[in-house]
Amino acid sequence: MEIPYVVTPRKDTGLFNSKIAIWLFLASEVMLFGGFLSAYVFLRLGADYPWPERTLPVLPGLINTFVLIGSSITVVFAWASLKLRDWRKFQLFMGITVGCAMIFMVLKGIEYNAKLHHQALKLKDYSVVEGHLGVESEDGKPVLNHKGSTIEENLIFVEASKLTFDTVRFYKPWVEELLAQAEHHHSKVALAADVTAITKVGQSAEIIAKAGEPLSVELLNRLQAVHLAARSHNAANRTEALRAEWVTAKAANPGKKDWQIASGVNIDTAALAPTLLGEISTVPFSVDPPAKLDFHPRDIKAAEGQSRLRDDTVIDGKLLASPMVFHNIDAIDFQHLVMKAKEKGIDPEVAIENSWLMKNSAFVREAWAWHQGEVKKLSAELLKAHGVGKDGKPRYTPTHKELYRIGWKDLAKKAEDDGRTKLSGVDAAKEEFFGPNYKARGDETFPGLSVPREQVGFASKFTPAWNTYYAIYFAITGLHGLHVIGGALVLAYYLFFGKKMYLSDPEWLANRVEIGGLFWHFVDLVWIFVFPILYLM
Amino acid sequence: MSSHSTAPAGHDAHHDEHHHDPGFIQKWIFSTDHKMIGLQYGITALLFLAFGFYLMMVMRWSIAYPHQPLPEWMGWVFTDGWKARWLQDGKVTGETYNMFGAMHGTIMVFLGIVPLGFGAFGNYVTPLQIGAPDMAFPRLNMASYWIYLLGGLIMCASFFFESGAAKSGWTNYSPLAGFADGQVVNQWLAGQTQWLIGLVFLITSSLLGSVNFITTIINLRVRGMTWMRMPFFVWAMLVTGFLLLLAFPPLEAAGIMQLMDRVTHSSFFMPSGLFTKSEGLADLSGGGSPLLFQHLFWFLGHPEVYVLLLPAFACVSEIIPANSRKPLWGYKSMVYSVLLLGFLSFVVWAHHMYMTGMGAAVSTFFQTTTVLISVPSVVIITAMLISLWGGSIRFTTPMMWACAFIPMFGIGGLTGLPLAFNLADLHLHDTYYVIGHFHYVVAPGILFGFFAGIHHWYPKITGRYMGKTLNHLHFWPSLICMNLIFFPMLVQGMAGFHRRWYNGGDAYLSKAADSVNIFGNTVVQHIDMNIIMSMGAWTMALFQIPFIINLFTAWKFGKKAEGDNPWHATTLEWATPTPPGHGNFLKEPVTYRGPYEYSRPNCDADFLPQWTEPKHLDSSEKPTGSH
């Protein structure tokens, strides 16, 4: 028996198999995206920080919408051409569709790339700065690290004199990284003392590794093997000992319950000691001379004197100044600070005046003064356009964002007011797409800023980590992008490998293209909602 | 090529080109035949069930004897190195207990029961019962099995990682689950992350499976198989398919978000100002919502309960009519009930969240729907009971299990009612009462239904019966042990025993006098039940051995089944040769009547199969429907 209704529809349902399947699949896709959109609503309504509203550049999203709608039309044309048995036209329209998918992904890639290189910083007082980090430089030339790449000025520096590794948990790539850094600074990392341990029961301790042996992953692996063997042996012995204790205790206390005698049942540590092997749970290395090592802030719990990496490596040494240095700042945002101030009943203006930025940056003070003038102008405009309400107050006032955020367009306008570079034409359009053009507008428009480490509250690139808005933005558009890729692959398969099927059973191919097209339209349909929700609201 | 060559090989030239002998790999491993895939699902699921059971046995040791080292008869499974890492002087640690607890739940639900019910029974029986040659998309079907296996192995592989497997409960609540194993530098090698990746695989697998099932049931019904002539089994599978299709994607969304929380340090489910002892103030943006995870999880979680249950209903509702020689009582009301059940299961999820501080309006809504959903379940159970009434019951091996299913599931269902009510739940939430309740549903309930199903369809699969003596040796001890394990849980729970005590309440003994609850109970009064329950669990493990022996020996040495329809049943799977070959039916069957025509008056035999051509074609037996 053959499986029926692969090509022709069944009479009573009126559908062929794959059409039922695709609609079911789309129903589940509705649930998948519905889950994300519910999450969006939930996160936005429940947000305890100022939601970044209308924050993305609209132009890339708009172009992508056009691209997707266009491809949706061409895929329908491709299907119609197949139905009319016109292979050339099918190829043409399907080609355009797949091309649109590629354009969509390229634009998306450009958009993502801009975000992944744009830095945000929330200071301890909840004021926010955005911009681009500088790179370490000497005499105007960038300093290169041991890998030959520039060093972003957002690292924690420690003058390390001793490294103590956890023999079980040490992370190999980090060990290699530390070694390379030390070498770069012409320091030697070597065992601080002889490592000794008992490796056979009843014998005295033997030397596993001699003091002065240089750090290497192989050495750590060797120590790890000794440690793990000893750990296994000792645990087995301890277990046996405890078991024996319980047998004795049970015999001595008939009728008693476990919990009544448990406190008296203990391993006789002294008796057990001779049967145990030596465990080496940590191993110290000295760094000579002490070297300036750098770490990504997320990898290290830095503290004066002794810091700790996430793999439990302990670093002894002086904590060096590790400021976070912006080469260009392109936004100053007091929205969160004001929100926190209001929660505590502090006057927002006072809170802003007292913020670290206002106290330490002349540029921020200047920008803020200029911005207040702009806000006044806007208020006046709104008053003029809409008048006052019944209570005598202006009907419309500037939004929270307009009041407390100085974005890159504001900074650019301020610079233009001051008579600096003005961009127009293609350059201005490019800015709408890629964000501010630091080079053309100059460092006076977007100056630098150095923030001492102790003022850093939370810092991140514009990745999912920055806040829940960017998290859901990346989640939804990323998943949508995967759907675009998947759909384009299927459609491209019909385009490039469909000829044989077209010649043998064109109706079957038309059915398949219809199914693929249904999926493609659904991808478009999702974007129709995603675009306004993420870009315009 | 094998003893299965009685298959209805191509009887027309067109067919032959597709029917060359498949090689070993194609026949036994990468098979696209729904029956082989069903068996693969079944065997894999039984193995996972055994593994989940083993994890539970270790946990029960920790609960009953928290001060004693794990005995050698359980501990031999582990290497010394593993024991050194995860046991403290041989005793089960809290961390290890949490790991085993989380994985026990996950394995039993996602890797054991669902694949056994939906994957194994659904795959093997559904196409046969609707007279289809195979599933609508055989290769998709194969893909769903392999994706399931891959997901399961990924999850279980994490037991061997330095971080161990997931430890945050099978519900994997954030922020705990977002944080656990955070010290692992390469997050892709953390058990907690592996759990999420495995889950995404499992969800994909059941998504493909459910699309396939629903399409098959809608479009591949044979001539005359109208909706109301479909066996109840098929209806249950259809509803299960829809539950999987629509309930799983929100969990997939939640899984992806939690994965991002772990790998990209986002804060979907991480609130502001999160502080931990080891890490201090979390280096996260915060601003997320732990409750969001619970909503998305339970949006799946509750329909999932019915995904577990409906296949068991399905098996039992086939076995009872066949063995009481009576039509299934109230077939139509059962069908409508199962549809209603499916719908309602989507709007009850937040009864798992009464204690999260939801508002009264939402709590009341969910309380109402939860109480409502018990109505269709009770209709189905009642219909099964009435189907027994006045029948000439044959206590065959499947029938014993089916009969035990009804009261055991009944206890499970009824003990759920107090949990449906807000106020009662305040007292019972997170106690052993909850554990007792849902284990009564799943273990002696659903699993007994599946044992019934295995015994029932075994003669069709192999041509032989499973042994009676071995079955008695399996059935009675299992029945007794199940109750020994789970009934004391209800008592302990009402006395306030918390479900996550890794040492069974031992830590509270010293403060027993201070902790008298409103009923005057203290921990001391009920702590000894731990030992009874644990003994019950280990004994039950022992008495599963007869089943395993039975399952494998009967394949070769069991009593031969008499003909293709040994139970004298009426549904289409018994119209196939034994075992059914590729393509299932020798000639395409036609359905003339409803699925449960037993003891029909004016009929020679006490059963009238769906496929038997009527002597006088009356209007009710027309093979309506398309073809």
Next chain:
Amino acid sequence: MADTPEAIKKSVRTYMFVGAILFVGTIVTVLVATVPWLDFGRHGFDAADCILGLTIATFKASLVAFIFMHLNHERKAVYWLFGSGLCMVCSLAGLTALALGDPIIDKFFYSGH
């Protein structure tokens, strides 16, 4: 569904027309969100803008679903299959939102006294 060549040729014109509407709808969405004097409701983004934006999006999405995805010609069964998803997604989004903004909430519990 349009299955004869003539019918398909006819519907191609419909597709072009619908495509044009979709382009226009997109531009309208962007304009009402960015041009100050097209701002509905209060100054800045608010519920009115949200409803307007989603209404246009829903209109566009329905065009795609009914014309491009042929739902207007499709069998009833498809409505049931796809509708089941739409129905459940409403349950998910609606009830989670309700849980967040519960009208009867225990102020005492939440105010932390």
